[in-house]
Amino acid sequence: MLMNKFAIACALGSLCTLQVQAQQSSSSSADAIAQYRAMLADGNPAELFEAKGEELWKTRRGPKNASLERCDLGKGPGVVKGVFVELPRYFADTGRVQDLESRLLSCMETLQGLDAKQIAATAFGRDEQKNLEGLVAWISAESRGLKFNLPQSHPQEQKMYAVGKRLFFFRGGPYDFACASCHSEEGKRIRLQDLPNLTKNPGDGVGFAAWPAYRVSSGELWGMQRRLNDCFRQQRFPFPGYASDVTVALATYMGVNSKGSVSIAPSIKR
Amino acid sequence: MTTKQSFNRKSLALIGGFGTLAAVLVGCASLPSDAELDAEARAMVRASFREQGIAKLDRIEQDLAQQACSSEQQPDEATTKRIESEQLATVKWPANGQYLGDWREGEKLAQNGRGMTWTDAAGSPSGGNCYNCHQISKAEISFGTIGPSLYQYGKLRGVSNPAAPESAAIVQYTWGKIWNAKAYNACSGMPRFGHAGVLNEAQVRDIMALLLDPKSPVNAQ
Amino acid sequence: MADPMRIRAQAQGGNAVVRVLMSHEMETGQRKDAAGKTIPAWHITEVNAALNGKPVLSAQWGPAISKNPFLQFTVKGAKAGDKISVTWVDNKGDKRTDEATVA
Numbered sequence: 001m002l003m004n005k006f007a008i009a010c011a012l013g014s015l016c017t018l019q020v021q022a023q024q025s026s027s028s029s030a031d032a033i034a035q036y037r038a039m040l041a042d043g044n045p046a047e048l049f050e051a052k053g054e055e056l057w058k059t060r061r062g063p064k065n066a067s068l069e070r071c072d073l074g075k076g077p078g079v080v081k082g083v084f085v086e087l088p089r090y091f092a093d094t095g096r097v098q099d100l101e102s103r104l105l106s107c108m109e110t111l112q113g114l115d116a117k118q119i120a121a122t123a124f125g126r127d128e129q130k131n132l133e134g135l136v137a138w139i140s141a142e143s144r145g146l147k148f149n150l151p152q153s154h155p156q157e158q159k160m161y162a163v164g165k166r167l168f169f170f171r172g173g174p175y176d177f178a179c180a181s182c183h184s185e186e187g188k189r190i191r192l193q194d195l196p197n198l199t200k201n202p203g204d205g206v207g208f209a210a211w212p213a214y215r216v217s218s219g220e221l222w223g224m225q226r227r228l229n230d231c232f233r234q235q236r237f238p239f240p241g242y243a244s245d246v247t248v249a250l251a252t253y254m255g256v257n258s259k260g261s262v263s264i265a266p267s268i269k270r
Numbered sequence: 271m272t273t274k275q276s277f278n279r280k281s282l283a284l285i286g287g288f289g290t291l292a293a294v295l296v297g298c299a300s301l302p303s304d305a306e307l308d309a310e311a312r313a314m315v316r317a318s319f320r321e322q323g324i325a326k327l328d329r330i331e332q333d334l335a336q337q338a339c340s341s342e343q344q345p346d347e348a349t350t351k352r353i354e355s356e357q358l359a360t361v362k363w364p365a366n367g368q369y370l371g372d373w374r375e376g377e378k379l380a381q382n383g384r385g386m387t388w389t390d391a392a393g394s395p396s397g398g399n400c401y402n403c404h405q406i407s408k409a410e411i412s413f414g415t416i417g418p419s420l421y422q423y424g425k426l427r428g429v430s431n432p433a434a435p436e437s438a439a440i441v442q443y444t445w446g447k448i449w450n451a452k453a454y455n456a457c458s459g460m461p462r463f464g465h466a467g468v469l470n471e472a473q474v475r476d477i478m479a480l481l482l483d484p485k486s487p488v489n490a491q
Numbered sequence: 492m493a494d495p496m497r498i499r500a501q502a503q504g505g506n507a508v509v510r511v512l513m514s515h516e517m518e519t520g521q522r523k524d525a526a527g528k529t530i531p532a533w534h535i536t537e538v539n540a541a542l543n544g545k546p547v548l549s550a551q552w553g554p555a556i557s558k559n560p561f562l563q564f565t566v567k568g569a570k571a572g573d574k575i576s577v578t579w580v581d582n583k584g585d586k587r588t589d590e591a592t593v594a
Binding site (some may be wrong): 175239240241 | 414
Binding site (some may be wrong): 042043045047048051052214216219 | 494495497510512514516557558559561563
């Protein structure tokens with residue numbers, strides 16, 4: 001309908017500009033937020049985390065005094081470019097489907113001799129968790145501009161998608177919320193915050209394709225693990241374990257749904 | 271609404287049919303059955319969550335309403351009816367027959383989105399979260415759109431005197447809806463504020479006043 | 492020790508546009524922690540920039556500047572190959588200098 005009207009207006013020539021102006025004046029709060037993000041993008045402090053992460057990757061650390069440079073993130077030991085847009089994926093050595101954070105924990109344990117369980121139990125923004133912020137910032141930045149293309153050939157990957165979908169719709173807690181309560185319809189918002197529909201591909205740099213991100217409000221770099229953790233907090237759920245299977249399954253569901261959309265991570269969010 | 275739902279169900283059944291056909295053709299490759307995946311999801315939830323602060327593990331134990339509304343598909347008609355009647359039976363009606371409180375307090379509750387997260391202290395009062403999902407007063411432009419607009423809620427329903435007998439049906443429905451939204455729509459996205467203990471009776475009264483008092487900004491502006 | 496800054500300096504028609512990201516908490520001194528105790532102020536108080544060692548910018552900062560601040564300025568007459576250095580000092584006396592070459 002709208003398209004038709006537009007075509008007619010254009011056929012009349014002089015009305016064209018009028019139509020365009022009308023469309024521009026309908027700029028919503030969403031546009032204002034987008035404009036705010038564009039203004040911030042030039043000085044996105046995520047860069048500070050990226051720099052730290054790149055150095056951490058190459059630094060010998062832990063009881064084994066080793067760097068992470070031989071860590072296999074899915075494309076062979078040491079390959080960083082392009083790995084982020086294909087995670088979570090199945091890893092034969094651990095026999096598990098892993099997202100970026102859970103895979104980094106495996107590498108920190110096997111290569112550097114650090115205690116993965118202890119790191120997973122550490123509060124966000126502290127000690128080794130702070131290091132993980134840098135690592136996910138840098139590793140995701142090395143896939144910036146690439147399209148999501150999670151593998152779905154291994155039965156475990158297919159299973160994680162199917163289970164992830166179930167978890168996305170899983171209602172619980174005193175408010176009866178599921179992920180789907182807020183993220184399964186187009187054009188909805190909480191207060192003024194637009195909500196991406198994560199049961200489909202919400203588009204380039206939206207939803208799954210916007211994380212990790214620098215949060216201006218907290219001045220911290222949030223990976224997908226922390227993003228999901230805060231979603232569950234607001235769903236009034238109990239605490240999802242860091243890098244636990246629920247988080248990896250949900251990331252698999254959202255990541256596969258985002259196939260073909262461009263990653264802008266690490267992005268900047270208010 | 272009903273036509274759309276039954277249409278959706280029909281097309282889902284159709285897709286389901288194709289799915290079975292495809293599975294037969296490729297020899298039912300490797301994916302476990304639906305029931306096995308359901309069990310796997312439940313086991314994963316148990317293994318992945320731990321309690322934190324006031325958010326204990328009983329929160330992932332689902333009741334029938336939660337369990338039946340945990341997929342893209344709506345539950346069948348019998349289950350829907352059963353949920354709605356069971357939930358209606360839980361509604362606690364106001365002890366003294368007093369349905370409306372103070373709309374000013376109701377507005378504060380509607381604005382307040384706090385409560386019941388693992389970062390909230392035990393015993394700290396919860397807000398109503400109303401503006402997160404609903405338009406309510408005209409003055410508040412920062413409102414969500416997950417639920418329908420409640421602006422002029424009472425006025426549009428012809429409630430000029432909430433105490434009058436002709437208002438009783440709407441007044442009671444509104445109380446029931448806030449207390450337990452699943453009594454009227456099994457898979458409603460709205461929390462069961464009274465039933466789940468998010469809000470107490472006095473707080474529900476205040477929110478009732480916000481929606482139904484002719485003097486509240488919801489109806490007066 | 493403080494983390495390094497990220498400095499980019501781009502030659503542009505006889506000038507250089509310098510963009511600086513600094514890594515700093517910028518605690519205002521007005522916030523309280525979970526226990527209700529005031530978190531002490533900790534923020535940058537002074538920023539200086541130099542072109543080939545010659546001062547070109549001097550600024551006094553306070554608690555109103557955001558965490559991990561971003562600063563952009565233009566240096567007249569700077570050309571490719573010139574050195575831009577930026578120094579900050581905070582209220583605890585910590586200090587950091589980083590340098591970049593105009594590209």
